[in-house]
Amino acid sequence: xxxxxxxxxxxxxxxxxxxxxxxxxxxxxxxxxxxxxxxxxxxxxxxxxxxxxxxxxxxxxxxxxxxxxxxxxxxxxxxxxxxxxxxxxxxxxxxxxxxxxxxxxxxxxxxxxxxxxxxxxxxxxxxxxxxxxxxxxxxxxxxxxxxxxxxxxxxxxxxxxxxxxxxxxxxxxxxxxxxxxxxxxxxxxxxxxxxxxxxxxxxxxxxxxxxxxxxxxxxxxxxxxxxxxxxxxxxxx
Numbered sequence: 001x002x003x004x005x006x007x008x009x010x011x012x013x014x015x016x017x018x019x020x021x022x023x024x025x026x027x028x029x030x031x032x033x034x035x036x037x038x039x040x041x042x043x044x045x046x047x048x049x050x051x052x053x054x055x056x057x058x059x060x061x062x063x064x065x066x067x068x069x070x071x072x073x074x075x076x077x078x079x080x081x082x083x084x085x086x087x088x089x090x091x092x093x094x095x096x097x098x099x100x101x102x103x104x105x106x107x108x109x110x111x112x113x114x115x116x117x118x119x120x121x122x123x124x125x126x127x128x129x130x131x132x133x134x135x136x137x138x139x140x141x142x143x144x145x146x147x148x149x150x151x152x153x154x155x156x157x158x159x160x161x162x163x164x165x166x167x168x169x170x171x172x173x174x175x176x177x178x179x180x181x182x183x184x185x186x187x188x189x190x191x192x193x194x195x196x197x198x199x200x201x202x203x204x205x206x207x208x209x210x211x212x213x214x215x216x217x218x219x220x221x222x223x224x225x226x227x228x229x230x231x232x233x234x235x236x237x
Contacts, residue, residue, distance in 0.1 A: 026215060033054045043219055044220055061077060063075055068217065070215070081105050103117055105118045114136060131157070136153045151173055166190060
């Protein structure tokens with residue numbers, strides 16, 4: 001995607017809430033020329049929407065996540081799941097992949113061998129952010145809400161432009177048919193005491209189903225906004 005077109009997509013996302021209220025204020029609408037693919041309701045009061053846009057290169061796809069306060073982040077990956085672009089919202093901050101990566105993320109290698117190392121940088125408003133780590137596929141498949149997934153183990157060290165270092169480990173999931181990582185459970189280990197949280201998937205909502213592309217997260221939010229997820233709901237056990 002050309003730079004101007006890419007920024008236009010992000011700006012359209014950022015303005016989606018007020019601009020589209022006359023259509024359905026509870027629903028997210030991606031920009032014109034984009035196709036809605038899947039909604040994922042997760043633990044930790046998050047809902048994520050996956051979509052593709054005809055202006056992008058083949059294999060590229062977008063994901064936007066909403067929490068209780070609205071859209072929190074937006075990102076585009078390529079066919080190998082490289083972080084081509086990432087956006088923080090309100091204020092909007094754009095991060096782009098620095099080419100060529102020292103060790104690019106490679107979904108093909110991960111699916112074929114079960115492990116993939118990575119070492120890449122993104123250019124942001126404050127300078128370069130570096131990410132070093134690995135993904136490993138755990139044995140077997142898991143099924144959550146009818147969707148067949150692979151479960152991964154990962155470790156990531158983030159060295160940010162301002163000198164901050166994050167060390168993160170945990171588990172995520174892959175939707176093989178979409179060549180897409182989705183959130184799981186995380187532990188930050190660079191702190192005095194480990195900090196853990198869980199954004200594992202609970203519901204997968206498909207086109208035409210109630211709640212598809214809703215802006216409202218459903219699980220583990222404030223009681224007045226959503227409802228509680230039982231410990232067993234959405235698990236792969």
